[in-house]
Amino acid sequence: MDLDLTREQKILKRSAQDFLKKECPPSLIREMKDDERGYPQKLWDQMVDLGWTGVMIPDKYGGIGGSYLDLCILLEAMGEVCCPGPFFSTVVLGGLTLLSAGTEEQKGKYLPGIADGDLIFTLAMIEPGIWYDISKIAMSASIDSDDFVLNGTKLFVENGHIADYLICVARTDSKDASEAGLTLFLVDNKSAGVRCSPQKTLGYDRRCEIVFDKVRVPKSNVLGDLGRASGIFDRLQEQAAVAKCAELVGCIQTAFDMTVKYAKNRKQFGRPIGSFQAVQHHCANMVVDVDGARFITYQAAWKISEGLAASKEAAMAKAWTSDASRRVTSLAHQIHGAISFAQEYDVHLFYRRAKACEVAFGDAEYHLEKVAAQLGL
């Protein structure tokens, strides 16, 4: 048993942190919140140069062939600075789906584009009335000669406004209302009939409504087998949920560090507020939450990385980390007091980002239900 990162992993983490500290300061987050694309091209290009976009993509497709743990280490570092951009949607959602479900031809066609930062991917799953569970998805995909024709509405599509490709879950068997009738498609976002409306969000990320009006997708763009979306999606959801946990670990670590520093420096009644037990005990509770989040996340990430069954660990990680992040960021505000309510102060950036991560790929209650099922209840 060794719960520490390896030497190489520590180096990766440290270099990512150093880079992001320099290139992604809070001022950039503020600048980008009203930017049309939502991230600076320069930062994205630098991340590509560092090999991050190809972290899990094998050499032969232009990546660096790293592990899922390496990916999580990068995401943790990005979470620490609330890094904006299409990394998650492209590398995690796009890259991992292609790696697990793509044909050799599809991999050869798209993965190099992801690795060298030319292609932006995202996932279009959620629909009106559908939260985290794909079984009731309504978007229809009917066959018409060599194409499928997609009709329906997708919500909360991250970076839908800039993506080149959408990974879309749709119903290919209209008679089967269960998940057995669902198929994954790779949809060119420039296709006729795709209409995208970006929505403003609390977390400053870009979430879009995308309406599909008779969108034609060639048969060659089916990902995996017909009617087999659920197996691929379950795996993706597991990996995406733990990846979000890694991002959250970074996010709450920074909120926590800022808070402890503030508690040491801020004086009231002639002494640092951190000398008051009420504040100290809030901080101690944050230690339990942050450390717990880190270990339970890395346990799940390690299992996924090793190719071991991780459904239970992943659900536990997302359940704990989601709740813990809410407690930590809320206490961060409480301990900072009034100043944290000012737009110019940074705490709210983490409060926002944590909420966005909390509700992504299943909130605590959703994952607790999964844990209950794993317990045989």
Next chain:
Amino acid sequence: MEFGFSQKEIEFQEAVEEFLKKELPPDWPEKSRHWPGGYGTIEMPNREMADTAREFRRKLAQKGWFTIAWPEQYGGKAHSHIEQAIFDERMSYFRAPSVGIATRIAGPTILRFGTEENKQDWIPRIANAEIEMWLAYSEPDAGSDLAGIQTTAVLEGEEYVINGQKVWSTIAHLADYAWLIAKTDPDGHRHHRVSLFVVDNKSPGVTIKPLINIVGVHSFNEVFFDNVRVPAKNLIGDKNAGFYYLMTALDFERLLVGIGGFRRFFEELVEYVKQMEREGKPLGKNHSVRVKLAEIAVKIEIAYLFFWRTAEKLDKGQVPDVESSVLKLTTTELSRHLANVTMEIFGPYSQLVTESEWTPLRGMAPRGYLDCVSATIGAGTSEIQRSIIATRGLGLPRK
């Protein structure tokens, strides 16, 4: 990074489990109604179980596992902390009779700080499971503030004369010797005025009075020392260094959180819920029940991770003072949460104390509901643990 055990550790874990299955009566885990994290339900409810426990400890000693953490030169096995943690986890999972204060606290302290005479006097008898000790720390006016004890020990010729009162003295009535701190320099700094002694329970002037706890169990005592004369050689190590020894001894008890007991009870609870019905529907299909149980499962997982982390840090030669406070805080708060959730899930049936066909899980719910109160108070309250984490861990100022 590696979250699994090595082959050697897995084999050790299997050996411990095999031993427990062979040497403990099969119904022991059911009969031993200890609430995880609690300090008030460590009784042996009857003579027969007390005899079984004694016999079990003797077999542990024969196997060499009574002192697994001790150096080999003193008859120990010099196991790593992870292996000790594995041992403790399996032991507490089977609710096995605990190894005890003499072995886990007094022995290692004597080995590290004791005089040669101290070692000769006590080490062999502890290692052979011949004697048991109780912790004579807390006093009526010294609970969380342990350095504030009032019991005195005054040197008169070849003896120390002890006067004072101890309280919350767990199993004092069943053990043989007190592992006692007393003030030996009334004018010294609060951290340099107390010393550690071993005091025979049978000494004239020692009076042990039961302090029945709210569970109705006799686990605690009040103990009075009235001019109790103790041979000077029973002073452990140096005079006035007791507080330092005591703080260091915390190293030895950091893993003693009974971690396996949480998993054991939780498994029993889940199995029971699967069989139970409420208003004609399976209780396990009730959404709120499922979420409550899943939350406990996650908290147990977190507690286990904190447990292994503490052991791992000890193996790396670091002092996990903050980590162990996190572990103690987490497990004992879990003790309360688990009891509360169990009561909520069982509803009106949760009240039943008498063991009958209507009583879920042998009445463990109301037992835990009472005993869990002690969890977050004993051995350093949750508030003390949080203060340690904040000041020692985060460096927050004390003033």
